[in-house]
Amino acid sequence: MARVVVDVMLKPEILDPQGQAVQRALPRLGFEGISDVRQGKRFELEVDGPLDEAALARIHEMAETFLANTVIEDFVVKVEEAEAVKVES
Amino acid sequence: MTARIGVVTFPGTLDDRDTQRAVRLAGAEAVPLWHRDKDLKQVDAVVLPGGFSYGDYLRAGAISRFSPLMGTIIDQAKAGMPVLGICNGFQVLTESHLLPGAMLRNNHLHFICRDQKLRVESDRTAWTADYVAGQEISIPLKNIDGRYVADERTLDMLEAEGRVAFRYLDVNPNGSLRDIAGITNEAGNVVGLMPHPEHAVEPGIGTGRTDGLGFFTSILKKLVNV
Numbered sequence: 001m002a003r004v005v006v007d008v009m010l011k012p013e014i015l016d017p018q019g020q021a022v023q024r025a026l027p028r029l030g031f032e033g034i035s036d037v038r039q040g041k042r043f044e045l046e047v048d049g050p051l052d053e054a055a056l057a058r059i060h061e062m063a064e065t066f067l068a069n070t071v072i073e074d075f076v077v078k079v080e081e082a083e084a085v086k087v088e089s
Numbered sequence: 090m091t092a093r094i095g096v097v098t099f100p101g102t103l104d105d106r107d108t109q110r111a112v113r114l115a116g117a118e119a120v121p122l123w124h125r126d127k128d129l130k131q132v133d134a135v136v137l138p139g140g141f142s143y144g145d146y147l148r149a150g151a152i153s154r155f156s157p158l159m160g161t162i163i164d165q166a167k168a169g170m171p172v173l174g175i176c177n178g179f180q181v182l183t184e185s186h187l188l189p190g191a192m193l194r195n196n197h198l199h200f201i202c203r204d205q206k207l208r209v210e211s212d213r214t215a216w217t218a219d220y221v222a223g224q225e226i227s228i229p230l231k232n233i234d235g236r237y238v239a240d241e242r243t244l245d246m247l248e249a250e251g252r253v254a255f256r257y258l259d260v261n262p263n264g265s266l267r268d269i270a271g272i273t274n275e276a277g278n279v280v281g282l283m284p285h286p287e288h289a290v291e292p293g294i295g296t297g298r299t300d301g302l303g304f305f306t307s308i309l310k311k312l313v314n315v
Contacts, residue, residue: 014238015264017196066155069148069184071191072238 002051003080004059008068009040043067044080051079092312094305095122095132097162097178099153103140104175104287111287112136115305117312124156133312134171134215135162137178139231139285149192149234150180163187171215171278171308176232179271179281187279188272189247190239195232196264204296205230205284206258207270211251214277215311219303226300228289230262235283237265237272247272255282 010016016038023037043063047055060077068075094112096119098105109119120132124142129135143152153159159181166172166187174182182188195201206227209220220226239247244267247253255271263283271282286301 013240014193015196015236017194017198017264021198066151067147069151069191071183071189072193 002047004045004047004051004056005078005080006043006045006059006063006067007040007076007078008043008063008073009038009075011072011074014072041067092117092134092309093120093130093132094118094308095120095129095135097122097124097135097137097158099124099140099142099156101141101144102138102177104138104285105140107285108136108138108175108287111290111301111305114290115302115309117305117309122158124153124158127157127161129158129161129165134173134308135165136287137162137172137174137181138287139176139178142177142181145177145234148180148184150177150182150184153177153181154184159185166274166279169276169278171311172280173216173304173308174279174281175285175287176235176283179283180234182279182281188274188281189243190237190272192234192283193236193238195235195262198233200231200233201235201262202229202231203262204228204298205262205270207255207284208258209254210256211254211273211277213251214254214273214280214307216280216304216307217254218311219307225258226303227296227298228284228286228301229295230284232263232283235263235265237269237283239266244269250275254280255284 019037019039026034063075094117096108112119180192204227209224212220212222252273254273257268257270261268273280286304289301
């Protein structure tokens with residue numbers, strides 16, 4: 001089974017008051033030196049079957065029409081490397 | 090015979106009953122519509138009421154937009170059927186791309202609930218003909234995702250084409266660009282706004298003002314005169 005990650009972020013020109021609220025809280029919590037925070041969404045998709053070009057194209061379509069609103073958001077689709085399965089003896 | 094106006098209920102819709110009541114007070118027949126049906130029951134117009142459809146999961150209005158009923162409404166709206174989206178309904182309309190732009194979290198991050206003064210900028214839509222352009226009205230506003238955004242080109246187009254239907258007066262309550270409270274599509278049959286006209290239709294309730302009733306009398310007159 002393959003994992004595909006879709007990251008969705010507000011476009012740079014869109015005001016992100018939630019990210020700003022997080023950024024303003026940081027100095028109070030002792031975390032200095034962070035000048036900006038942008039908050040986004042991450043979707044982890046477990047894909048049945050082979051992750052071929054057609055499957056990736058469908059995921060791209062899903063991200064573009066549903067997971068992200070491209071009026072205000074950008075998205076990136078990434079295929080995650082399968083984790084090596086460790087067998088303890 | 091009077092007009093049949095459909096009022097949609099999604100899971101999480103809150104204001105469907107108030108909207109049905111407003112439709113009846115204006116003299117039309119209110120027809121409840123269920124999100125999972127495809128059939129519009131031969132209504133002449135549709136109102137998408139406020140609330141938190143599908144819990145506003147993902148984004149406000151994003152999941153409702155793909156409901157079976159919305160598929161039919163989107164087709165009919167493109168063919169000219171009047172559609173009014175109030176609050177969450179406005180969010181569904183922008184997510185459906187029946188109206189340009191998008192709704193985001195209020196710039197101050199608080200839920201607001203209060204009477205809001207607006208200026209009716211356009212009396213040329215199906216839902217605002219009973220107002221006069223420039224008229225000031227006061228109706229309730231209650232939301233957390235009320236910040237209207239669109240790119241500069243879209244905003245300029247809306248202004249140039251007279252498609253900003255309502256603007257906030259006195260105070261911009263949520264950071265909406267250019268004080269926009271509501272907009273219309275090019276044909277004037279699809280209108281969306283954040284404040285709630287259906288909560289201001291009866292004397293003696295709330296503030297006692299009936300400034301919102303004109304939405305429902307406007308559409309009734311338009312449909313009956315057709």
